[in-house]
Amino acid sequence: MKLEHYIGGRHVPSQSGATFTALDPTTNEPYLEVAAGGAADVDAAVAAAQKAFTDGPWSTMPAEQRAGTLRAVAAAIESRDEEIAALECRDTGLPITQARGQARRAAHNFRFFADVITTMGEDVYRVGSAQLNYVVRKPVGVAGLITPWNTPFMLETWKLAPALAAGCPVVLKPAEWSPASASLLPEIMEEAGLPEGVFNLVHGIGEDAGAALVAHPDVPVISFTGESGTGQTIMRNAASSLKTLSMELGGKSPLLVFADADLERALDAAVFGVFSLNGERCTASSRILVQDTVYEEFVARLAERAARVRVGAPGDPATELGALIHPEHYERVMEYVELGSREGARLVAGGSRPEHLTAGNFLAATVFADVAPHMRIFQEEIFGPVVSVTPFSTETEAVELANATRYGLAAYLWTNDLRRTHRLAQSIEAGMVWVNSQNVRDLRTPFGGVKASGVGREGGRHSIDVYTESHIVHLATEDLPIPRFGAA
Ligand code: NAD
Numbered sequence: 001m002k003l004e005h006y007i008g009g010r011h012v013p014s015q016s017g018a019t020f021t022a023l024d025p026t027t028n029e030p031y032l033e034v035a036a037g038g039a040a041d042v043d044a045a046v047a048a049a050q051k052a053f054t055d056g057p058w059s060t061m062p063a064e065q066r067a068g069t070l071r072a073v074a075a076a077i078e079s080r081d082e083e084i085a086a087l088e089c090r091d092t093g094l095p096i097t098q099a100r101g102q103a104r105r106a107a108h109n110f111r112f113f114a115d116v117i118t119t120m121g122e123d124v125y126r127v128g129s130a131q132l133n134y135v136v137r138k139p140v141g142v143a144g145l146i147t148p149w150n151t152p153f154m155l156e157t158w159k160l161a162p163a164l165a166a167g168c169p170v171v172l173k174p175a176e177w178s179p180a181s182a183s184l185l186p187e188i189m190e191e192a193g194l195p196e197g198v199f200n201l202v203h204g205i206g207e208d209a210g211a212a213l214v215a216h217p218d219v220p221v222i223s224f225t226g227e228s229g230t231g232q233t234i235m236r237n238a239a240s241s242l243k244t245l246s247m248e249l250g251g252k253s254p255l256l257v258f259a260d261a262d263l264e265r266a267l268d269a270a271v272f273g274v275f276s277l278n279g280e281r282c283t284a285s286s287r288i289l290v291q292d293t294v295y296e297e298f299v300a301r302l303a304e305r306a307a308r309v310r311v312g313a314p315g316d317p318a319t320e321l322g323a324l325i326h327p328e329h330y331e332r333v334m335e336y337v338e339l340g341s342r343e344g345a346r347l348v349a350g351g352s353r354p355e356h357l358t359a360g361n362f363l364a365a366t367v368f369a370d371v372a373p374h375m376r377i378f379q380e381e382i383f384g385p386v387v388s389v390t391p392f393s394t395e396t397e398a399v400e401l402a403n404a405t406r407y408g409l410a411a412y413l414w415t416n417d418l419r420r421t422h423r424l425a426q427s428i429e430a431g432m433v434w435v436n437s438q439n440v441r442d443l444r445t446p447f448g449g450v451k452a453s454g455v456g457r458e459g460g461r462h463s464i465d466v467y468t469e470s471h472i473v474h475l476a477t478e479d480l481p482i483p484r485f486g487a488a
């Protein structure tokens with residue numbers, strides 16, 4: 001199979017002829033050849049998008065009409081959801097049942113933003129009867145979308161849907177480790193009737209194609225999801241062209257379990273929160289903090305459950321934990337596993353490749369107990385099926401531990417004490433807190449993190465804010481006083 005770019009409505013190879021290969025995570029054999037985009041390809045894609053922006057009709061048509069196309073995109077995704085899930089499963093090693101869920105969510109993203117854009121109003125400010133100030137929202141121009149390899153198709157649509165809803169033509173640069181499912185988008189967009197040049201796709205390595213998109217003077221907004229370090233590089237590189245940046249970055253999210261919580265449900269949430277999506281999840285509950293009076297019991301039950309998490313072929317519907325994306329990432333995760341033992345944490349589950357899976361990037365669900373906050377496995381994002389468990393005794397200590405990393409994406413709080421719930425939910429440094437719940441998304445709410453986990457928010461109207469400029473018109477409805485300089 002060979003993948004090309006999609007620019008101005010045409011499938012094209014790289015102008016340089018360069019390609020790269022994608023690997024099958026269950027064997028690490030190359031299985032896909034992909035066009036490796038460079039600055040010239042990005043220039044062509046931006047020019048096509050810019051032409052679509054200037055010539056219309058996408059950016060100027062009534063919202064209801066754009067929403068109709070977005071709903072058609074959702075339908076086109078739904079009609080291919082098995083194909084999308086199968087491609088994603090092959091490309092990323094995600095278990096097929098979870099890949100199916102992500103494909104459904106991708107369709108939902110388009111329906112949701114079709115609704116947002118048709119129900120959104122614009123603002124009016126009146127100054128008595130003297131002045132009427134109204135705000136119109138204008139699409140900002142060509143949107144550059146740069147996405148990671150975890151749940152690639154869903155995250156691509158999470159940016160595409162609001163950008164298109166807002167009226168922006170787009171250039172999408174998918175992650176080089178997971179290019180496959182994006183290759184279905186051109187066909188989906190054409191079937192839905194999206195005008196030519198509105199959706200453009202450039203594959204390639206981050207430092208080449210991604211960097212060229214970030215540096216491009218005709219791209220006024222970049223929405224990026226990926227590692228915090230990459231986010232820092234992008235901010236530096238975007239400075240010369242003064243862009244709007246939306247940054248959804250890494251995480252090391254705590255899950256706090258108080259002794260009064262429903263421990264069985266807290267355990268379900270802890271296991272699912274860190275081992276679903278292969279642990280390659282920005283909001284993974286990768287640090288579990290447990291009150292000392294129930295600590296040993298919770299660790300023992302967590303270890304027992306982790307040992308029973310079914311690791312296996314991603315395409316097998318019984319599999320709960322598949323193959324990690326890439327041998328380089330696998331090696332990095334395995335280094336953290338070795339580091340955990342060296343740092344003195346207690347390995348109570350997993351820690352190695354399951355015996356029946358001799359090739360590919362497989363790791364058993366891994367639990368380290370007695371993890372101290374100074375340890376690197378407590379501090380750093382591992383982005384794999386590895387969780388650390390740390391005891392606390394008081395509420396104050398729990399908050400200190402929760403806030404003791406540079407990240408602040410999500411937090412999960414398990415307690416049945418109402419007053420403590422509110423106290424803690426507001427003192428934990430995180431963009432999003434879930435109480436007695438797993439990570440259930442409400443797409444209307446602001447999604448994003450604080451500290452090294454992100455800059456800005458997406459979700460609902462917050463996403464539309466990213467892709468539009470507010471344009472204010474001040475209109476005098478009476479004669480307002482004007483100082484008469486030079487009239488005396
Ligand atoms: P990454 O930062 O390595 O790559 C993300 C994207 O950026 C890729 O498309 C890559 O090609 C591109 N890129 C790399 N260098 C670039 C550069 N110099 N200029 C422009 N683009 C560049 O991230 P990843 O390893 O693909 O994804 C995993 C990370 O993403 C984790 O840290 C995870 O927490 C984070 N993530 C965050 C969220 C969120 O919403 N906060 C969601 C999913 C993943």
